[in-house]
Amino acid sequence: MQDPPSPEELLKTVHDFLMNVALPKLEGHDAFHARVAANSLAIVLRSMSLSPEQDELELGRLRDLLGQEGDLMSLNRELCRRIRDGEIGLESEALQQHLWETTLAKLAVDQPKYASYRDEIGA
Amino acid sequence: MSTPSEELAAQLLSVVRSFEPECNKIHDLTRLSGGASQEMWSFRLTDDANGPACVLRRQPPERGGESTGTKLGISLTDEARLYTRAAEQGVPVPKIRHTLAPEEGLGEGFIMNHVEGETIPQKILKSESLAPALPKLARQCGEVLPKIHSIALDGLEVLPRLDAETVWRTYRDLYDQCGHPNPVFEYAFRWLEERLPRDHAMTFVHGDFRHGNLMIGPDGLRAVLDWELAQVSDPMQDLAWICVPSWRFGRIQNPVGGFGRREDLFEGYEATSGTKVDVDRVRYWEIFGSLRWGMMCRSMYTMFASGQDRSVERAAIPRRVSETEIDLLRALLQES
Numbered sequence: 001m002q003d004p005p006s007p008e009e010l011l012k013t014v015h016d017f018l019m020n021v022a023l024p025k026l027e028g029h030d031a032f033h034a035r036v037a038a039n040s041l042a043i044v045l046r047s048m049s050l051s052p053e054q055d056e057l058e059l060g061r062l063r064d065l066l067g068q069e070g071d072l073m074s075l076n077r078e079l080c081r082r083i084r085d086g087e088i089g090l091e092s093e094a095l096q097q098h099l100w101e102t103t104l105a106k107l108a109v110d111q112p113k114y115a116s117y118r119d120e121i122g123a
Numbered sequence: 124m125s126t127p128s129e130e131l132a133a134q135l136l137s138v139v140r141s142f143e144p145e146c147n148k149i150h151d152l153t154r155l156s157g158g159a160s161q162e163m164w165s166f167r168l169t170d171d172a173n174g175p176a177c178v179l180r181r182q183p184p185e186r187g188g189e190s191t192g193t194k195l196g197i198s199l200t201d202e203a204r205l206y207t208r209a210a211e212q213g214v215p216v217p218k219i220r221h222t223l224a225p226e227e228g229l230g231e232g233f234i235m236n237h238v239e240g241e242t243i244p245q246k247i248l249k250s251e252s253l254a255p256a257l258p259k260l261a262r263q264c265g266e267v268l269p270k271i272h273s274i275a276l277d278g279l280e281v282l283p284r285l286d287a288e289t290v291w292r293t294y295r296d297l298y299d300q301c302g303h304p305n306p307v308f309e310y311a312f313r314w315l316e317e318r319l320p321r322d323h324a325m326t327f328v329h330g331d332f333r334h335g336n337l338m339i340g341p342d343g344l345r346a347v348l349d350w351e352l353a354q355v356s357d358p359m360q361d362l363a364w365i366c367v368p369s370w371r372f373g374r375i376q377n378p379v380g381g382f383g384r385r386e387d388l389f390e391g392y393e394a395t396s397g398t399k400v401d402v403d404r405v406r407y408w409e410i411f412g413s414l415r416w417g418m419m420c421r422s423m424y425t426m427f428a429s430g431q432d433r434s435v436e437r438a439a440i441p442r443r444v445s446e447t448e449i450d451l452l453r454a455l456l457q458e459s
Contacts, residue, residue: 036439080305095310103448115374
């Protein structure tokens with residue numbers, strides 16, 4: 001077992017250092033890059049918190065949609081193949097629903113402040 | 124020992140004197156933000172802080188003098204020619220003062236007059252001084268596009284000819300090369316392929332006409348910049364790209380660049396061109412635009428993973444793919 005702080009706490013500390021200590025002392029491109037760096041840490045933090053459950057849900061949806069077993073990568077490849085080859089109709093409600101849910105989950109991790117996302121979830 | 128900018132100032136002076144013989148010193152030579160291989164510098168011709176100023180854009184000689192074109196676009200020398208052609212059509216662009224010649228030792232590029240204004244969308248959308256200009260901006264953009272589209276193509280064989288099918292194929296190949304499954308992109312590619320515009324007009328097209336490449340002042344549109352993606356293609360592309368949600372910078376309720384309505388953009392276009400806007404084709408290109416920007420973000424992962432560019436920015440951009448995916452779903456699955 002590892003000692004505290006937790007990985008989350010360590011990441012949060014580095015994020016706060018970048019935003020509150022480093023950023024005010026930087027200018028121009030360096031300041032911009034510090035902000036991007038802090039944002040990347042925030043993505044990792046949200047991913048650690050949300051992705052395990054999101055991935056499970058996505059896996060379940062893919063298994064139902066495709067009627068086969070596999071991991072996320074292989075099932076996503078199969079889904080892409082079926083869309084590309086026309087084996088699954090674009091009007092399929094099950095497909096559309098899956099794409100919505102998967103995409104909303106992605107944005108919750110990548111960029112929960114994105115305007116289109118906030119509009120979609122009614123924020 | 125002189126600094127790089129002192130050396131540049133010395134080299135620049137003799138070049139500048141060829142079109143400004145009264146200039147006896149380069150003042151306030153300052154590096155502006157620019158790409159990795161291209162440089163952009165501003166300088167003044169006199170010591171008057173409000174006096175005439177110029178901008179140098181160049182690819183320096185030590186980095187392989189002649190820019191045969193960036194990964195995507197045309198060379199700086201050709202871009203300078205486009206500015207001149209555009210000016211002849213009445214398009215507001217910075218005035219080209221001088222195109223660099225190899226024997227001048229500065230590399231490839233050009234010097235243009237400095238235009239006062241703002242280009243950064245977040246600043247433009249929040250600015251108090253520019254706020255009165257925003258309501259008329261969409262119409263101004265619509266009015267300037269037919270002038271761009273009527274730029275004569277003779278002598279511009281360097282411009283790629285890209286019909287809708289070629290553009291679709293280019294991004295499809297890029298997606299396949301990336302080799303990562305994005306079901307939303309697959310969905311969009313198929314939807315778009317089923318609706319490919321055929322036998323559409325082929326004119327001069329700016330290729331990157333969007334908020335971020337427009338110089339704005341209190342009177343509105345001051346200059347159209349960044350012509351390196353100029354091409355021969357469907358003119359409706361230029362009406363669509365500026366409406367892609369990624370270029371609304373958060374103000375998604377204003378489809379045109381976050382500042383205006385499509386109706387105003389189209390009315391301006393129709394009034395100046397005397398032709399009607401093909402709304403269906405614009406919609407095609409607007410949806411394609413989200414896919415295009417999404418693929419551009421996606422493909423930056425290759426540059427990062429190969430070690431070519433390990434910057435934090437290069438690493439972060441591919442995570443913006445999801446923004447384009449939700450915009451695609453909203454456009455394809457809803458009336459939005």
